[in-house]
Amino acid sequence: MNNNTADVGTMGAAGVSQVAGNAGSSVTRFALIAAFGSFVFGLDAANISGAVRFVSSQFELSAMQVGTLVGCAIVGVILALFFTGGFCERFGRKKILLAIAATYSLSTLISAFATGYTMLVIGRFIGGVAFASITVSAMYIGEVAPPDKRGKFVAINQLLITIGSLLAFIVNFFLVKALAESSWLNNDNVWRFMLGFELLPNIIWFSLLLTIPESPRWLVTQGRIEEARDVFSRVGPASHADRLVASVRESIDRDSRNTTVAQLKCLFGKPMRLVLALAVCYAVVQGATGMNAVLFYAPTVFEQVGMSVEDSFMQTVVLGAVAVIFTLVAITCVEKLGRRFLTLVGLALIAVAHVSTWYGFDSAHYTLSASALETLQAQQVDTAPLQSFVGKVYEDDVALKQDLAAVYSKKDLPLVSGAIINATIDINGIFVLFGIFAFLAAFNMSIGPVMWVIFSEVFSSRVRSVAMPFAALVQSISSYLIQQFFPWQLENLGAANTFLNYGALAFGGLIIMLFLLPETKNKSIEQIEKDLVYSRVSGASQGSTDEIAPCDRADPGS
Template sequence: MQESGEAKANMGFVAAIVAVATIGGFMFGYDSGVINGTQKGLEAAFDLGKVGIGINVGAILVGSSVGAFGAGRLADRIGRRGVMKLAALLFLVSALLAGAAGSSVLFILARIIGGLGVGAASVISPVYIAEVVPASVRGRLSSVQQVMIISGLTGAFLVNYVLANYAGGSTAELWGGFPAWRWMFWLQAIPAAVYFVALLFIPESPRYLVARGDEAGAAQVLTRLFDASVAQSMVADIRASLAADHHRPQLSDLVDKATGRIRPLVWTGIGLAVFQQLVGINVVFYYGATLWQAVGFSEAYALQTNILSGVVSIAGCLAALMLVDRLGRKPLLLIGSAGMTVTLGTVAWAFSTAVAGADGGLSLPGHNSVIALFAANAYVVFFNMSWGPIMWVMLGEMFPNQIRGSGLAVSGFAQWMANAAISVSFPALVVSPGLAVTYGGYTLAAAASFFFVRAKVRETNGVALEDMQG
């Protein structure tokens, strides 16, 4: 977009829009993190073993992969805001149903419904933000999504800890005769309702409006974001970017008509999405309490450790917020990959020293528990100052207008499938081959991500969305 136009941007209105859109990120984080403190309750209520826990925890990922794939395409039909409103309703239904579930089957259904909302919010909030904010601050404001995701995770960890501590344990009775773990889900209904109501007060993406032929509506939104003269030139730019291949966006647009092959940019998006999960970050978010209890921490201390991880995650996100438009996307990804390789390797080494106690449980000798905790939190910082927010920033902006919805659909689907593979497999991997080998695998993935970024990723910092090539 024109730099002169960006200088006149109504940043107060832009900030309000971003604040509302990123409530979806908060819901994404809360819905993903709430499961962390409820696993003892699920085991007791539904008589679950390790495999059963993996399935119940991983159920959300089934919905998330479908939601991410469907949301990108649906957003081209009913709009970005329409998909976010649908996600808010799914979050609300999931929260109420998961807390009330009387069987594992019903709980899995509730989590799949929530997953549909998570998947939709994960891909649409970043693209909506990218399509309404000035290019000069796009990375910074798009990164707010990750700050809100981590805030949601940390909020879930904090709620879990407070409720479990107040009740005397996650399985102990709390209000209304119901155990604390059920209230951990029910409290999610409050931000879900706030999200839906807030969405009624923000505009639709002007790029979506132009794509469907409503240039007057797009100009009206852009006038509120910038001013009338700049709005008209922006509508013309958007129209021109669509004119070369002007038809309703469709999945087949991802195939290069000249070669008959999937566009290389699509493979880059898929690679970014998959590597973000192969480094194992959601093991920390989904299984943090279980992970630290496996090496000798008490339930209360493990839940406190989750909160610590959430706080340092926010610190990492804030660092990304300050650096993404200064250093650029690619340098931050490279720094993150290198940092995660070192810290994950340290965690793997620390877990390799674990010894069995008289009760059959594991513990880390000497100062190795401190080393593991420090390295794990350093890893979380490196992830959240790089791959956490930057992957979503790039997916929201790297695709040309014509294929943005479809590119997000495919990349988001790949991201959630990788998430499912890592998350569902973790409980079994803890047993065999063990934590050390499992974290060794995450270390190798982090190292491979460095070379992938160096070879395949192109910088998008400061490039107008209408100038994206692919």
């Protein structure tokens, strides 16, 4: 793991604070280019959401196989977390970002030209390894960006994820719309275009990365002082370059004495207990409240409401637009309203949204009437397997799906289930639609982007290089479980109970955050560390000015 990562805010408050307000357009451009990997991540996540129903049909997948196809990308993320920091230290941030961009392209080609399920899973897994771009981008941004823009620059990653998702939703919608009229598009190849068009943004990102400089902090660690000084001159006043280089050297000397083992002992020691509990709870809640279910399975979610295929894809476009708008709200408000306020309000709204979705689905019922069969026949759906169920009323979607699975093949079921639900459902859809859109808005204005801001602030430089990957690992595992089991949950628990579970997790997270989460707005990293660690070490008083590291003030193993 990386032993020397630290954002500009830890390089020396005196020197950096003078540069912070003078950062020009160069640092913004470098940060945006580095963060473009988040755009590609959002694109990739939304692409698979549109492709799932067609891939499931072509390769005749079970619910668990669909979950594996979608969730294997997060397994790639988890694997990459163990190596990314070391690679960044050895080869530099820029080279790793270039390698990641190339890996995305390889993943796209393998996925789009996959000849079977296994090959497609491998392609998706490789793309998951490339998802490390989010971590490396944040590392790069933290080492070139001014500290007073810390919250906004970190939150920009979430914005680009949502913009990437929106673009994918738009492309997927037009591809599905063209299915009925095109002679070259069909159910067996449309998913290849959904996954394959990502290659163009990948190439653009790779080309843009060639224009950014290497991280000045990494250059200093390699003894390339003049190059580091030149980079600092490009992102701030040249008169401060020498001072920043000296600050980085001092920070590196300090961190070199803080080994990975020492950091781990500190992180899991008694003084850091509150910080660690806060990070783990936040990571679990952020991943487990259902965002990846909605993002990676968006058309499937809307099909449960009874929408046609084309309408469900149209709703994903609206979904993507809502995500972009409310991520902009978060970026605008994170420094004004504060991290704690946005987190608590967001979790409360998420809980309400999921309860609304639960109520909508729970009050629905499904009737396989003769008129429903006529509607399906007009849509060219084979209704012969349904004849024995005519007149049957289903109180929930689980019973309906069980009967459909009994009479349709795995190839036909993904293509006809949406239309059958649409023809048979009686639902007050406003509760479901409100719930889904309110959830997306609340997530993207709160725990989505704010979590990474919190993590960048509560972990001091003494533990950050092991704490950030650990927190990302917890969040990735939480997200993976949602992606892996969402199709199984829909099939066995039903849409109502699935979203009710997400709502319960959000409410539990709200209660925990009420007690654990402090407000970090307008506080230096050093002050946050005093509030969370120093004041809770035995014998330390609130606001203590003692600068001894908390790991040295008490035995980490005690």
